[in-house]
Amino acid sequence: MKRLIAGVVLGVGLTAMAHGAGDPAAGEQNAAVCAGCHGQGGGKPVMAVYPKLTGLGEKYLFNQLVDIKSGDRSVPEMTGLLSAMSEQDMRDLAAYYNSQDMVVGQANPDLVEQGAALYRGGNMATGVPACAGCHNPKGIGNEPAGYPALGGQNAEYITKQLQAYRAGERATTANAGIMADVASKLTDAEIEAVANYVSGLN
Template sequence: MKRLIAGVVLGVGLTAMAHGAGDPAAGEQNAAVCAGCHGQGGAKPVMAVYPKLSGLGEKYLYNQLVDIKSGDRAIPEMTGLLNAMSDQDLQDLAAYFNSQEMVVGQANPDLVEQGQALYRGGNMASGVPACSGCHNPSGIGNEPAGYPALGGQTAEYVIKQLKAYRAGERAGGANAGIMMDVASKLTDAEIEAVASYVSGLN
């Protein structure tokens, strides 16, 4: 009997962990306004400096939406877009975009070796940790920790964000301190290489 109860509790716990608080179907109804920049389903942004939103991780997406709405993360293009949305609306949007499939791009063949070495092993000489430690060797992120998936993200967007972290321009959010520290140790060439690598990672 104890095993049965333990099994039920474990099963319910895993189910709760597997599903976030958002409703993807409800989120789809509010996602139309996002398509103008991020593309249908958040998979093909109209400009490479805009992020792909598909499959990034529900917790990460929700946290970013909250930060953008509150102004903790300033994105001029999104000013006012989330003002009328409730917290549940934001959760639903995050669930919707996370349920969409990431479209993986093609890394620059000339940068793959350097990018892969950085992503998987970091740079011991300069103190850069391996990206895979938080974002998963396959680039799928870490949902419970709120670390986003990177595999398939546009290289241009990753470059823009790493440089923003390095300059202290993206300082909001729970994990900003970690990323600011990492980015402060990256050269422009390393940023370009690792960004290109993750754009083709799946």
């Protein structure tokens, strides 16, 4: 019986390790290098075009770190910053930032109505799906699918990324390919409106 219990405990432990769950406490130790751009705790970037890292989803954050480290996603400002980090280091970092609360911004009131309509209903005339379908009506994302939480993110950052998707600069993964297709159908005005709406979504 003791062997059976020990086997179960060991099996559960090995399963957890196989999934590579991140340790937020360990991740905090590696977060100092990120604070220069993303702010203490990752929620108050020094520039609005830098993303808030808080609460985006552990899977999404980890996948982005992997892509940036490998060069599949080009972020010149992060060149070399991840070079010494192991896969577990990046999982820990993702877990740390995901455990932090998102600081919600203030949406531009002149763009809220248009942004809300696009986020919640898309644009049937041009084939743009509702953002809420993947990113949740409340903007909290879909962790199992690796879709990030968007609510509270800087409007300037969302605008920059949608433009990058539209230009084909972020289309290296299946999820990025989905976003590239969606963004290709968005006008500049729609991008501005939905980015502003998202910034105040909570």
